[in-house]
Every structure is written in C-alpha cells, then in structure tokens.
Amino acid sequence: MEAMLNRTLNISTSPHITKGSSTDVIMQNVVWALIPVALFAVYSFGMSAFLVIATSVISAVLTEHFLCRISKQESTIGDWSAVITGLLLGLTLPPNFPLWMAFVGGMIAIGLGKFIFGGLGYNVFNPALVGRAVLQAAFPVAITTWFPAFGEGRFTSVSVSTFTAPFMEPAVDGFTGATPLSAFKFDNVTADSMELALGQITGSTGETCALLIILGGIYLAARKMMDWKIPVAILATVFALSGILYLVDSQAYPSPVFMLFSGGLMLGAVFMATDMVASPMTTLGVVVYGAIIGLLTVVIRIWGGLPEGVMYAILLANAISPHIDKMIRPRVYGTTKKKASA
Amino acid sequence: MSDQSVKKGESGFLATLKGSPSTDEFIKGLWKDNPVFVQVLGMCPVLAVSNTAINALAMGLATTFVMLMSNILVSSLRNFIPKQVRIASYILIIATFVTITDYMIAFISVELHKALGAFISLIVVNCLILSRAEAFASKNTIGKSILDALGMGVGFTFALFCLGAVREILGNGTFFDMAILPGSFQEWIVMILPAGGFFTLAIWLLIFNAAKAKKATA
Numbered sequence: 174m175e176a177m178l179n180r181t182l183n184i185s186t187s188p189h190i191t192k193g194s195s196t197d198v199i200m201q202n203v204v205w206a207l208i209p210v211a212l213f214a215v216y217s218f219g220m221s222a223f224l225v226i227a228t229s230v231i232s233a234v235l236t237e238h239f240l241c242r243i244s245k246q247e248s249t250i251g252d253w254s255a256v257i258t259g260l261l262l263g264l265t266l267p268p269n270f271p272l273w274m275a276f277v278g279g280m281i282a283i284g285l286g287k288f289i290f291g292g293l294g295y296n297v298f299n300p301a302l303v304g305r306a307v308l309q310a311a312f313p314v315a316i317t318t319w320f321p322a323f324g325e326g327r328f329t330s331v332s333v334s335t336f337t338a339p340f341m342e343p344a345v346d347g348f349t350g351a352t353p354l355s356a357f358k359f360d361n362v363t364a365d366s367m368e369l370a371l372g373q374i375t376g377s378t379g380e381t382c383a384l385l386i387i388l389g390g391i392y393l394a395a396r397k398m399m400d401w402k403i404p405v406a407i408l409a410t411v412f413a414l415s416g417i418l419y420l421v422d423s424q425a426y427p428s429p430v431f432m433l434f435s436g437g438l439m440l441g442a443v444f445m446a447t448d449m450v451a452s453p454m455t456t457l458g459v460v461v462y463g464a465i466i467g468l469l470t471v472v473i474r475i476w477g478g479l480p481e482g483v484m485y486a487i488l489l490a491n492a493i494s495p496h497i498d499k500m501i502r503p504r505v506y507g508t509t510k511k512k513a514s515a
Numbered sequence: 516m517s518d519q520s521v522k523k524g525e526s527g528f529l530a531t532l533k534g535s536p537s538t539d540e541f542i543k544g545l546w547k548d549n550p551v552f553v554q555v556l557g558m559c560p561v562l563a564v565s566n567t568a569i570n571a572l573a574m575g576l577a578t579t580f581v582m583l584m585s586n587i588l589v590s591s592l593r594n595f596i597p598k599q600v601r602i603a604s605y606i607l608i609i610a611t612f613v614t615i616t617d618y619m620i621a622f623i624s625v626e627l628h629k630a631l632g633a634f635i636s637l638i639v640v641n642c643l644i645l646s647r648a649e650a651f652a653s654k655n656t657i658g659k660s661i662l663d664a665l666g667m668g669v670g671f672t673f674a675l676f677c678l679g680a681v682r683e684i685l686g687n688g689t690f691f692d693m694a695i696l697p698g699s700f701q702e703w704i705v706m707i708l709p710a711g712g713f714f715t716l717a718i719w720l721l722i723f724n725a726a727k728a729k730k731a732t733a
Contacts, residue, residue: 311706312703340700
C-alpha cells in the first residue's frame with residue numbers, strides 16, 4: 174500500500190500507444206529504398222553518376238545546416254529529409270551533369286523549395302523537383318545532354334563535363350546519347366520494353382531502372398511509409414490514356430508500356446509525387462491528385478514541346494493539392510451530408 | 516532630426532542639409548519609401564524590362580521624367596482641378612508626357628525603343644506615378660513636388676538598375692552590352708526569362724528587408 178501511494182502517476186494525453194515511426198525513421202527508410210536505385214545508377218553510368226549524386230546530397234545537407242545556423246535554429250539535418258532531397262535531385266540529373274550545377278541545384282532545392290516556406294512540413298512543392306525545375310530553366314542545354322549507359326571505362330574515368338570549373342560552360346562530349354523519350358519525340362523511334370524495365374538505356378542517373386524503383390516503392394508501401402494509392406493512380410491514368418491513344422493510332426502514339434517505363438515517370442510517381450507534405454490527405458483527394466499528374470504527364474509528353482513532362486506535372490499537382498483537400502472533405506463522423514440547396 | 520545630426524558631431528552645411536525638410540522629401544524616395552523595395556509599386560515595368568542594365572536604366576529615367584513633369588503640372592494645377600474628376604485629369608497629364616517620352620526615346624535610339632516596346636506606353640498606368648500625383652503633388656507646393664518626384668524617380672531607377680545589372684550579368688554574361696566575364700561563362704538562361712525577374716526581385720527584397728530589420732534592432 175505504501176509503495177503504491179508513493180508511485181508517481183504519469184498523466185499524459187493521447188496517443189498512448191506509439192509505433193516509434195517518427196520523421197527520421199520514415200526518412201531513413203526512404204533512403205534505404207533509394208539506395209538500390211542509386212547503386213544501379215553508379216553501376217550503369219560509373220564514376221560521373223556517383224559524383225553527381227554525392228554532390229547534390231552534400232550540397233543539400235550543407236545548405237540545410239547553414240540556413241538553420243543563420244536563422245538561429247537547431248540544425249535539422251538529423252531528420253534525414255535533406256539527404257532525401259539531395260538524393261532525389263541527384264537521381265533526376267543527367268550523369269554527366271557538371272558538379273557545380275548539381276551543387277547549385279541542391280542549394281536551390283533546400284533554400285527555395287523548402288526553407289523559404291518554413292522548412293520540413295511546410296514545403297508547398299517537392300523540394301528536389303523545385304531544384305531540378307530551376308536547373309532546367311537556367312541550364313537547358315546541360316540538363317538535356319545525355320551520356321550513354323555502360324560506356325567503356327566508366328569506373329575509371331569521368332565525363333569531360335563533370336569537372337567543369339564553377340560558372341563555366343561545360344564542354345560537350347563527343348558521344349552523347351538520346352533518351353528513349355527524346356528519340357521518340359524527335360525521331361519517332363521507340364525502345365524495347367525489356368530494356369526499359371531493366372535500365373539498359375540512357376537517361377537521368379536514377380530513372381533508368383524501373384524495376385528497382387518499383388521494388389523500393391513496394392518496400393515503403395509494405396512498411397506503410399508511403400501512400401501506395403498515389404503511384405498506382407498516376408500509373409493507371411498514364412496507362413489508360415496512352416492506351417486509348419495507342420488504340421486510336423498506333424503509329425503516331427507510343428505504346429502504353431513504353432509510356433510507363435520510359436523517362437522519369439516511375440521515379441516521379443513512386444518517390445516524388447508521394448511527398449507527404451505536398452500531396453492531399455484524403456483517399457479520394459489522392460486519387461484525383463494522381464490522375465491529374467498522369468493526365469498532365471501524357472499531355473506534356475505527347476503534345477508539349479518537351480520530351481518529358483513528369484516534373485512539371487508533379488509540381489503543378491503539388492500546387493493544387495491544398496485546393497483538392499479543400500474541395501474533398503471527409504464527412505465529420507456523426508453528421509449528415511449538407512444539402513447543396515441550403 | 517536636426518538635433519540628432521548635431522549630436523553626432525556634424526555641423527555646418529551637412530547638418531542643415533540633413534535636417535531640412537526639403538532634403539527629406541528627396542531622400543525618402545531613395546531608401547525609407549523606396550518605390551520598388553519598400554512600397555512594391557509599379558511591378559509591371561520592374562519585372563518586364565529589367566532584363567538588361569540598359570533597358571532598366573532607360574525605363575527608370577523615362578519614368579522619372581514623366582513623374583517629374585506630371586508632379587509639376589499636378590501641383591501647379593492643384594487648386595483648379597475639381598475633386599470629382601481629378602484622377603481623369605491626372606491620367607490625361609501623365610499620358611501627355613508619356614507620349615512625349617515615347618517619341619523622345621524613338622528619336623534617341625530606335626533599338627532601345629524596340630527593346631522597351633509597349634512598356635513605354637504602359638508608363639501611363641504605372642501606379643507609382645499616379646500615387647505620387649494623388650498622394651503628394653495634389654497636396655504640396657511645386658518645389659516639394661519636384662523634390663518628391665526626383666527622389667522617387669531616382670529610387671525607382673536605382674531599384675530597376677539593381678535588378679537589370681544582376682539579370683544581365685548572370686543571364687547574358689555582359690554588363691551594358693560589354694562582355695565582362697570570360698567567354699566560356701555559362702549563362703543562366705532563366706535570369707533573362709520572366710521567371711528570373713521574380714527571382715531577382717525576391718532576392719533584393721530579402722536583402723533590403725534583412726538590412727532594415729538589422730537597422731531596427733541595432
């Protein structure tokens with residue numbers, strides 16, 4: 174009795190049961206899911222790809238740390254979100270991208286994409302895509318100069334443009350390849366589906382091997398760290414729309430399988446559109462959001478001026494996701510639906 | 516104001532200059548009430564024609580000229596213009612001087628006239644000029660109105676030049692059409708595109724606000 178009275182009572186508010194999945198645990202798992210994709214990028218493109226990815230990660234983390242310091246806050250690099258931003262940015266850049274541009278991209282991604290809005294949890298857009306969009310607008314030539322995969326000596330030497338001096342124009346490689354999407358857009362040549370799925374093609378460092386990206390996505394979805402409905406909605410929309418177009422005219426439009434596995438669609442759908450902050454909250458909202466991304470991707474790829482449209486599709490959908498949330502509100506438990514005429 | 520400057524140990528001409536109300540009218544446009552960085556007025560020309568330093572300077576000077584002349588005329592007619600039709604009258608006065616400026620720029624340089632395009636005519640609807648006419652010139656003497664227009668004009672030109680210089684150097688590698696960076700410099704294409712105008716303006720606003728906040732706390 175004495176012992177019971179002396180025991181301090183712990184009074185706390187709900188939730189009483191926690192799963193221990195805090196921000197940094199989720200973020201770390203996303204990094205683990207991205208590691209195979211990054212490793213494959215290094216395997217297929219060699220040293221240059223490794224340097225690009227490493228530079229953008231270092232740049233993102235340093236920028237986050239530095240901005241926290243000058244705004245007199247505790248450094249937030251411990252939550253791993255800056256690592257993901259850097260990693261995703263690096264994976265969307267061409268493997269022969271000049272390192273100084275990758276560094277600038279990392280700074281813009283964190284500074285303009287995340288910190289200006291108030292840091293993690295307040296970013297309106299996916300930070301990595303903000304970084305890439307600015308790079309695309311600033312250096313349109315460098316970001317569309319591709320490097321062939323599985324080149325000879327890719328582990329011992331780097332691309333001539335990798336070590337371009339800061340603020341200088343990169344030298345043009347003698348052997349630049351076209352991505353499957355640009356080959357289709359400008360020369361009407363489609364690539365083999367198997368090659369696309371297994372990453373035997375050229376493109377941005379991390380977008381080539383669709384299979385590893387899907388595996389990473391399944392891992393995250395199984396651990397409930399990612400909303401699987403978003404990629405499914407995006408991919409289903411792209412498949413359905415391009416399927417209809419393919420049935421109408423199989424000469425002019427690419428096959429739906431080609432559309433799914435080419436370009437940055439897989440990487441964007443699985444790892445970027447699923448940004449927890451910038452995507453809607455309700456189930457129906459998520460489906461609408463995914464459908465909008467899919468629709469915009471198909472429209473930009475087929476009728477737009479650019480070969481690839483996933484980045485702009487996701488950024489635009491990010492911009493309207495608060496409006497989706499506003500329009501689609503779940504019914505409050507215990508209330509009836511309000512009549513529209515009232 | 517005059518007490519403060521005397522306290523700081525300044526004397527003679529400088530102290531009278533700093534303390535006099537007429538210099539205040541001029542100085543306020545440069546820093547405290549800078550039309551672009553503080554009042555954020557006239558954003559259309561600021562964003563649209565600040566892609567090169569020369570365009571920015573020309574637009575700034577043209578706006579200054581129109582503002583000066585309209586301030587003089589509005590101020591001298593302030594007792595004759597009926598209250599009900601004052602805005603229409605101000606616009607008429609401003610439009611007159613914009614037309615003069617339009618022909619003057621075409622006379623000085625056809626190229627510059629082409630580069631500025633419709634934005635010369637659009638000076639008419641620059642809210643900065645109308646706001647100075649309505650808020651200042653219609654209530655103050657001609658002398659004060661001249662100083663006000665000059666201060667605001669110089670402040671506006673300075674701000675446009677800040678944007679134009681950064682955008683031209685980064686976006687084109689040149690300054691007043693002269694190559695100042697090595698030939699292999701990588702141009703930031705976005706800087707001469709409209710998006711670059713927003714970026715540069717935002718960065719300058721950030722710098723100015725940070726400087727102001729620092730001054731306020733110090």
